[in-house]
């Protein structure tokens with residue numbers, strides 16, 4: 243498949259369309275600060291095989307999903323590990339993936355973000371419209387992967403992660419970099435007053451990420467809402483990169499819960515610290 247020119251971030255070269263034998267991803271062309279890490283956002287395509295790519299164990303046969311997860315890791319150069327993910331619950335709990343967690347595994351852990359300082363421990367969050375965010379700092383070297391849907395955004399998951407990075411790992415927000423992946427876009431995410439009201443009550447800047455569409459309907463930009471949370475927490479604007487890819491507009495290439503009436507598979511935002519050379 244030729245890289246889809248309809249996706250602006252691919253057309254302008256800020257994100258690379260990477261088609262392997264069994265996996266197709268988009269990846270930032272460069273990561274600011276030259277961190278020792280790889281990150282990617284999977285598409286719905288399993289590379290040149292022409293098959294679909296689904297990374298949720300809830301939505302596919304376990305051996306096949308496991309194999310597809312390993313294939314994604316292989317494209318990132320991480321073959322010896324398995325992908326660390328948690329049961330996502332649209333909250334703001336943060337799972338620290340330390341040596342004990344690596345040994346015991348994460349079965350039964352409910353959270354919406356994962357954090358590690360360990361190399362070769364790949365972290366992933368499942369998405370199909372929700373926004374995946376990769377956060378990292380170079381000194382100290384810490385990596386986080388965040389699942390920010392509407393409710394996670396409401397619970398300020400990304401700011402909670404920043405607080406954890408500060409408290410546990412002495413990372414100042416000014417040292418953080420953020421990469422935001424594809425999500426349902428600000429023109430496509432229609433919500434009624436019931437969904438919007440809680441934001442109106444608790445977010446002074448709610449009008450900056452909701453757009454009125456008339457008759458009690460608004461659209462929400464998850465990217466814009468999380469960009470504001472990142473900057474409010476002290477992450478420099480120049481450190482924040484977003485794909486600005488809408489999963490509904492580009493449903494041909496990305497899973498979308500809304501565009502597929504809840505029948506979608508799941509993609510992932512994945513990142514891993516590379517072993518020291």
Ligand SMILES: [Zn+2]
Nearest residue numbers: 427430488491
């Ligand atoms: Zn759209």
